[in-house]
Amino acid sequence: MARESKRAKRERGGVIFGLLEREYPKAMTALDHRNPFELAVATILSAQCTDERVNMVTPELFRRFPDPTALASASRDELEEVVHSTGFFRNKAKNLIGMAQALMREHGGEFPRTLAQLTELPGIGRKTANVILGNAFGIDEGVVVDTHVKRLAGRMGFSREKTPEKIELDLMEVFPRERWTPLSHLLIFHGRGPCPARKTRCHECVVAHLCPASLV
DNA sequence: ATCCCGAGGG
DNA sequence: CCCTCTGGAT
Numbered sequence: 001m002a003r004e005s006k007r008a009k010r011e012r013g014g015v016i017f018g019l020l021e022r023e024y025p026k027a028m029t030a031l032d033h034r035n036p037f038e039l040a041v042a043t044i045l046s047a048q049c050t051d052e053r054v055n056m057v058t059p060e061l062f063r064r065f066p067d068p069t070a071l072a073s074a075s076r077d078e079l080e081e082v083v084h085s086t087g088f089f090r091n092k093a094k095n096l097i098g099m100a101q102a103l104m105r106e107h108g109g110e111f112p113r114t115l116a117q118l119t120e121l122p123g124i125g126r127k128t129a130n131v132i133l134g135n136a137f138g139i140d141e142g143v144v145v146d147t148h149v150k151r152l153a154g155r156m157g158f159s160r161e162k163t164p165e166k167i168e169l170d171l172m173e174v175f176p177r178e179r180w181t182p183l184s185h186l187l188i189f190h191g192r193g194p195c196p197a198r199k200t201r202c203h204e205c206v207v208a209h210l211c212p213a214s215l216v
Numbered sequence: 217a218t219c220c221c222g223a224g225g226g
Numbered sequence: 227c228c229c230t231c232t233g234g235a236t
């Protein structure tokens with residue numbers, strides 16, 4: 001099969017985006033949060049863990065540590081206990097405290113609004129930084145590439161790359177900037193729905209006719 | 217490339 | 227049992 005042109009890929013991407021948007025009109029982050037601080041904490045906890053489980057621990061977490069000041073002076077043991085069920089609990093507790101301390105020390109408790117500054121904070125990589133920028137500040141500086149986006153970008157033929165960074169660059173070429181943040185939510189909803197890692201249900205998929213991986 | 221780590225599904 | 231879930235640091 002001849003390789004799809006960049007122009008054709010953009011056009012197919014646009015149609016897929018529209019269909020997914022109609023299918024998931026309320027697609028947005030499923031992490032419960034009331035401010036940038038809570039979103040950042042929830043996103044760090046979401047590594048290799050379902051949003052649903054993160055939402056089970058954050059109410060108690062935010063009750064005990066409602067802001068960067070409180071979290072910066074949290075006890076490791078207590079925090080580990082609260083976040084235990086989300087997995088990677090030692091790393092997550094250490095990173096959360098370190099993130100809060102750096103936030104206080106370097107930025108007066110306010111989140112910076114650039115990718116470079118955010119990724120300087122402990123526990124915040126490119127993915128988490130993109131989540132904060134796109135969802136808390138409305139800044140589309142990149143595409144959130146998580147496990148779902150990675151898998152669907154491959155299946156849908158938007159990228160043949162393996163690393164999240166390269167996949168992100170491919171997606172940024174296919175989709176216009178104002179769609180970068182919504183795109184991630186649409187792909188994540190679709191990935192949790194008919195297009196999970198195992199046992200895809202292409203017969204339920206609204207973009208199966210535009211998908212190279214579809215058997216329908 | 218490897219480690220961190222729990223919980224749920226199949 | 228093995229795989230997966232909105233990754234990041236070494």
